Amino acid sequence: MRSRRFFVIGLLAALLIAGVGSFYASSHPDGLEFVAGETGFLDSADEPKTSDSPFADYQTAGVEDERLSGGLAGVVGVGLVLVLAGGLAYAVRRRGGSSEPTD
Amino acid sequence: MHVPDGFLDAPTSVVTGVVAAGGVAVALRKARGELDDRTAPMAGLVAAFIFAGQMINFPVGAGTSGHLLGGALAAVLVGPWTGALCLSVVLLVQALFMADGGVTALGTNITLMGLVGCFTGYAVFRLVAAVLPRRTSSIAPAAAVGALVSVPVAACVFTLLFAIGGTAPVDTGAVLTAMVGWHTVIGIGEAVVTGLVVASVVAARPDLVHGARHLVEARELEIRRAAA
Numbered sequence: 615m616r617s618r619r620f621f622v623i624g625l626l627a628a629l630l631i632a633g634v635g636s637f638y639a640s641s642h643p644d645g646l647e648f649v650a651g652e653t654g655f656l657d658s659a660d661e662p663k664t665s666d667s668p669f670a671d672y673q674t675a676g677v678e679d680e681r682l683s684g685g686l687a688g689v690v691g692v693g694l695v696l697v698l699a700g701g702l703a704y705a706v707r708r709r710g711g712s713s714e715p716t717d
Numbered sequence: 718m719h720v721p722d723g724f725l726d727a728p729t730s731v732v733t734g735v736v737a738a739g740g741v742a743v744a745l746r747k748a749r750g751e752l753d754d755r756t757a758p759m760a761g762l763v764a765a766f767i768f769a770g771q772m773i774n775f776p777v778g779a780g781t782s783g784h785l786l787g788g789a790l791a792a793v794l795v796g797p798w799t800g801a802l803c804l805s806v807v808l809l810v811q812a813l814f815m816a817d818g819g820v821t822a823l824g825t826n827i828t829l830m831g832l833v834g835c836f837t838g839y840a841v842f843r844l845v846a847a848v849l850p851r852r853t854s855s856i857a858p859a860a861a862v863g864a865l866v867s868v869p870v871a872a873c874v875f876t877l878l879f880a881i882g883g884t885a886p887v888d889t890g891a892v893l894t895a896m897v898g899w900h901t902v903i904g905i906g907e908a909v910v911t912g913l914v915v916a917s918v919v920a921a922r923p924d925l926v927h928g929a930r931h932l933v934e935a936r937e938l939e940i941r942r943a944a945a
Binding site: 615617620621625627629632635636640641643644645646648649652655657658659661663664665667668671687690691692693694695697699700701702704706708709 | 723766875896
């Protein structure tokens with residue numbers, strides 16, 4: 615498979631999962647949250663300091679439709695992570711292209 | 718497994734913050750050995766995919782859910798050091814923009830899901846890959862076992878941190894039993910997702926899979942004629 619095709623398919627998969635699939639995710643508490651509730655330390659959690667972020671709790675502020683609100687937050691998150699992690703990888707990579715054995 | 722602000726006291730959070738910062742600093746240097754022009758875009762894609770995958774909570778029974786952590790997946794696809802950087806970026810974006818995982822707990826979360834997740838997953842992957850046949854078809858099952866083990870190990874490390882610096886007076890044994898129990902079940906989901914994703918990438922572009930590199934480079938020495 616050509617590189618361009620591979621990366622386009624991979625990115626589309628990530629965008630679809632975050633933008634569409636996430637709506638169908640289980641809304642039950644995750645393992646840690648559940649255990650915290652069950653064993654009695656859930657109340658020691660503080661209110662998140664970033665809860666006024668426009669994408670807090672994977673919902674977009676000001677967007678009423680829950681499906682659209684969550685999907686937008688997911689797509690924005692995927693984009694942010696792609697740019698930051700990809701940029702970081704480009705910054706620290708070996709220049710010149712050819713790969714050499716590392717271990 | 719995103720730890721919110723408040724679960725752990727300030728000294729413990731400072732220590733995990735120092736551990737995470739040190740780990741990221743070393744990873745920034747070591748990742749250079751794993752990244753070149755060809756694999757750098759892969760790191761961006763893997764991080765983006767893990768962000769997306771972490772949004773999909775799957776039910777594991779009794780009103781509980783789990784989601785992909787991605788440490789083993791990232792480590793096998795892009796290498797453990799680059800994988801730890803990928804997870805750190807995911808956790809940073811989640812804490813700052815999605816209010817998922819506390820800002821003061823960012824060091825804890827990078828330590829648990831980035832460092833412990835990636836390196837446990839990768840170590841187990843390498844062990845399993847060493848006993849399986851040296852074929853690209855062994856990579857996905859080995860990655861799945863690494864993923865399976867990495868989740869309860871991260872849960873154990875959380876419990877250790879909770880025993881040291883938990884702010885609520887809760888019996889450590891009860892937390893350990895519940896954490897390991899549930900996260901073993903979540904680990905099965907982690908193994909399935911990791912196995913499927915690694916198998917897909919190995920099928921499409923084995924040369925882009927860090928964990929399969931030694932097998933593919935040997936194969937590239939063949940000279941083939943373009944048949945069609």
